[in-house]
Amino acid sequence: MAGIGIYVHATFLLLILFILFINWREGKSLATATEGILFILAIFACIVLHELGHALAARHYGIQTRDITLLPIGGLARLERMPDIPIQELWVALAGPAVNAVIAGGIFGISFLAGVRPELASFRWAGGSFLNNLMVVNFWLLAFNLIPAFPMDGGRVLRALLATRLEYTRATLVAARVGQALAFGFGLVGLFTDPFLVFIALFVWLGAEQESAMVQMHNSLGGIPVQQAMLTHFRTIQPDDRLSQAVEHVLDGWQQDFPVVFGDNVLGMLTREELMRALAQGGVETPVRNAMHRDFVVADSHEMLEQALAAMRAAKCRSAPVLHDGMLVGLLTMDHVGEFLLIHTALRQADRTAKLAPRNLT
Numbered sequence: 001m002a003g004i005g006i007y008v009h010a011t012f013l014l015l016i017l018f019i020l021f022i023n024w025r026e027g028k029s030l031a032t033a034t035e036g037i038l039f040i041l042a043i044f045a046c047i048v049l050h051e052l053g054h055a056l057a058a059r060h061y062g063i064q065t066r067d068i069t070l071l072p073i074g075g076l077a078r079l080e081r082m083p084d085i086p087i088q089e090l091w092v093a094l095a096g097p098a099v100n101a102v103i104a105g106g107i108f109g110i111s112f113l114a115g116v117r118p119e120l121a122s123f124r125w126a127g128g129s130f131l132n133n134l135m136v137v138n139f140w141l142l143a144f145n146l147i148p149a150f151p152m153d154g155g156r157v158l159r160a161l162l163a164t165r166l167e168y169t170r171a172t173l174v175a176a177r178v179g180q181a182l183a184f185g186f187g188l189v190g191l192f193t194d195p196f197l198v199f200i201a202l203f204v205w206l207g208a209e210q211e212s213a214m215v216q217m218h219n220s221l222g223g224i225p226v227q228q229a230m231l232t233h234f235r236t237i238q239p240d241d242r243l244s245q246a247v248e249h250v251l252d253g254w255q256q257d258f259p260v261v262f263g264d265n266v267l268g269m270l271t272r273e274e275l276m277r278a279l280a281q282g283g284v285e286t287p288v289r290n291a292m293h294r295d296f297v298v299a300d301s302h303e304m305l306e307q308a309l310a311a312m313r314a315a316k317c318r319s320a321p322v323l324h325d326g327m328l329v330g331l332l333t334m335d336h337v338g339e340f341l342l343i344h345t346a347l348r349q350a351d352r353t354a355k356l357a358p359r360n361l362t
Helices: 012-025 030-060 086-113 130-145 153-163 168-192 195-221 243-252 272-282 305-315 334-356
Strands: 005-008 065-071 074-079 258-262 265-270 319-324 327-333
Touching: 012 030, 030 065, 030 074, 030 086, 030 130, 086 130, 086 153, 153 168, 153 195, 168 195, 243 272, 258 327, 265 319, 305 319, 305 334, 327 334
Parallel strands: 005 065
Antiparallel strands: 065 074, 258 265, 319 327
8 A cells, every 4th residue: 555565463363353252242243243343444444544644744754664564552654764853753753643633533524414423432342333433443543642652653742842952862762751651650550440551551661662772772873884883804605615614614603694705796695594494404515505595685884884784674684794896895793783882882981971070170
């Protein structure tokens, strides 16, 4: 839809089974149970439209959406990145709830014109007016998503508004703290009233922590080229080598993934997983060319580290060869980048401490 892949998580079936169970427990007919399933599908159609609202608003600012996944708790649109300009993030965040507002308002208007009085308090999971129930759910989605806490849209709205006055990382930290304070309140109330609120509290708390960690990572990676974080001492193998050669390299040192080269060309990557699978199937005499991975991510030495890591995460790969003018000059691995960032962060902290330390003026 709109050029964006839409996927349904397998656990979505649990929600269908839940609706069937509710109708069976209340002694409803098969027709009523079927209506309940259609109602759930209608809700998730609204959620898809909600996520498409985010995606189309992001596209307006030149940001593509990788895909949309439907989960039992809602939808997830994976944008290539969030807008760096606060006003753009504000509109992208508000686009989803705006879709729910339009749907709820449209149903309200149609019901009013048809002489049917909409009732927000008459919602029922089993039975009741289909359109009235759908209107109520969209009002719920609107209100829930505008809670000023990550990972809901309201958290991003709050961060965007704060970022008009504060530095982006600081705005994220403040918004995350607000979200965690709300999560604590939800959890406290949920302990004495509704256990579902405890689940929401955990969801909000973890979402705030994740968003804060992601932005701090973005801040740490900003302006660092791949050549500063890549490995320059590593081993390669050739396509006609036997897997026994890769096994020797693994046992001799720390390296687990190997660029497969022929002359000056990188033909593929032999990862640890592919090595183990090929060993189990064909033994150590299997040629490397039969086990190597030909569809691999390549990084450029002058590329920004953040973009290279994003490409690696999207491809779900742990290592990537680094090229400069078509020549293999390094190997970028997630493990080494983690070590590099630890050292980089420690050095920056030491530099800040030195600058803040009182100086002897005598």
